[in-house]
Amino acid sequence: MRFKSDPEALILAALADGPKHGYGIVKQLKDGSSGLFKMNEGQLYPLLHRMQESGWIKGEWETTETGPARKTYVLTESGRLELEKRRQEWAKFSSAVSGVILTVNTDPRLGEAQRG
Amino acid sequence: MADLIDAYVSRLRFRLLRRLPRAVVDDHVKEIAGHLRESVADRIRSGMPEHQASTEALRSIGCDRLVADSLIRARTGIDRRTTWSLCRIAGPILLLYGVIPLSFFYLEPVPEWLMNETNWLPSLFVITFGYSCWRSRKLLIGPMAAIAALVCVAVLTEALAFGPMGYTSMSRQARAHTIAGFDRNIGQFEEEIEFARSRSWTKGFPSCLRSGEYFLAPKPQTVVDERYISGVPIATSSSRSTQPMLMPCATRQEAEGFWKRYGATFAPIIEQSLREAKSNQAFWRAAWMTPHELGLVVWRTASIYGLILGVVVAINIWILAMEAAYRTLVARLWRPSRLVLPRR
Structure with a gap:
């Protein structure tokens, strides 16, 4: 597949069902995509910082009972709106791509067989 | 682990x-x-x-x-694109610094305020590039060299296409304009020499020795050998000479009196200026940029911008080195706490 992914949209979607920390986001993306998306974990935190700057997510340090504190991210209202917008864009894009890739027949021999 | x-x-x-x-x-x-x-x-x-x-x-x-x-x-x-975009501020400044002097050929008379106002352009270029390097935390040698090269090309193109020693019709016109200037000067010098050696003043005071309401005449002046240190004029007593120089006189009688007294000693000075003017005229009549001279122009232009680049690089190295030293010191003084993995 040569279509570029939108890592920000994926992170927003990962946070849609509740707050998560960085490693939790990576795990959700990997599990949700059946292992197809393996985000470069080193690029995750710069992305999270940029998304915080944009106001889509908010990060807070939380203390845990089992170990040291960890930073958890939660979706903001503008983040939800942005996620919705990107979902619609993706639906439109994937529908358009599917309309071309899945229906156009490029093999003339197959067309003859179908007509025959 | x-x-x-x-x-x-x-x-x-x-x-x-x-x-x-x-x-x-x-x-x-x-x-x-x-x-x-x-x-x-x-x-x-x-x-x-x-x-x-x-x-x-x-x-x-x-x-x-x-x-x-x-x-x-x-x-x-800051990433690679933004470093180049930061250099867009300094680029036009360097371009202005290289191009404004070229426009002086086409502005007559050249406004003095314009020449004075461009003196700060090199400093602004250094400051702007210094800021760009500090923001990107690295030396922007690529962008600086590219902009300096662009200005060099602009200067050389102007010299070859429009400069008086170039190869085009505009260059020939500029050369003719320069030669005409020397022709005028030579004519004035010859008139002054004739006036200086003449014993009769019946022809009237030459127009070339009039300056508005004043009459120019050779007056003896004490010339002090001036030297400049860091742009500040420092007068030294190493050489003092008294030689007549053309100075304004309020009345014609006063001027003629000075000419009678110092005309004979002043004439050789005018003759020297006449010889220099004739030599320059001969040069410009034959002026044509040979490959050797073109090489000299290229070398001089590249040297000037190479010098500016060198100064900018040196200053930026100093800025970045100071900051790196400060932060390295901070990093070395702070000891990270040991991490403990959870036991299975």
Whole structure:
């Protein structure tokens, strides 16, 4: 597949069902995509910082009972709106791509067989 | 295997501390350390040996240098595109500095305020590029050299296409204009010499020796050998000479009196100026940029901009070195706390 992914949209979607920390986001993306998306974990935190700057997510340090504190991210209202917008864009894009890739027949021999 | 994670986090912290404020670095490093700890713990729970879990977790997050660079870019907003965009501020300044003097050929008379106002352009160029380098935290040699090369090309193109020693019709016109100027000067000098050696004043005071309401005449002046140190004129007593110089007189009678007294001694000075003017006229009549002269122009232009570039690079090296030394000192003085992996 040569279509570029939108890592920000994926992170927003990962946070849609509740707050998560960085490693939790990576795990959700990997599990949700059946292992197809393996985000470069080193690029995750710069992305999270940029998304915080944009106001889509908010990060807070939380203390845990089992170990040291960890930073958890939660979706903001503008983040939800942005996620919705990107979902619609993706639906439109994937529908358009599917309309071309899945229906156009490029093999003339197959067309003859179908007509025959 | 906590050592592997510790070492990684320590190196990451060191790289970040050299570029970012300490509070920001603490936040990032704590978060990434927690990420690594969870990643390792997850892998151990899935049955992986501890050493392999640590190695894989580190491989998964990536090299500490790349992670640090990404975080620095995210925090400072500087990447390769923005470094070039920062140079867009300094680029036009350097271009102006190189191009404005060229326009002096076509502006007559050249406004003095314009010539004075361009003196600050090189300083502004240095300051702007210094700021760009500091913002990007690296020497922008590529962009600076590209802009300097662009200005060199502009200067050389102007010299060849429009300059008086160039090869086009505009150059020939400029040359003719220069030669006409020398022709006028030669005519004036010859008139002055004739007036200086003449014993009769019946022809009237020459127009070339009039300056508005005043009459120019040779008056003896004490010439002090002036030297300049850092742009400040310092008068020295190493050589003093008294020689007549053309000075304004209020009345014609006063001027004629000075001419009678000093005309004979002043005439050789005018003759010397006449010889120089004739020599320059002969030069410009034959002027044509030979390959050797073209090479000299290229060398001189490149030297000037190379010098400016060198000064800018030197200043920026100093700025970045000072900042790197400061942050390295901060990084060395701060000791990271030891991380402990959860027991199985």
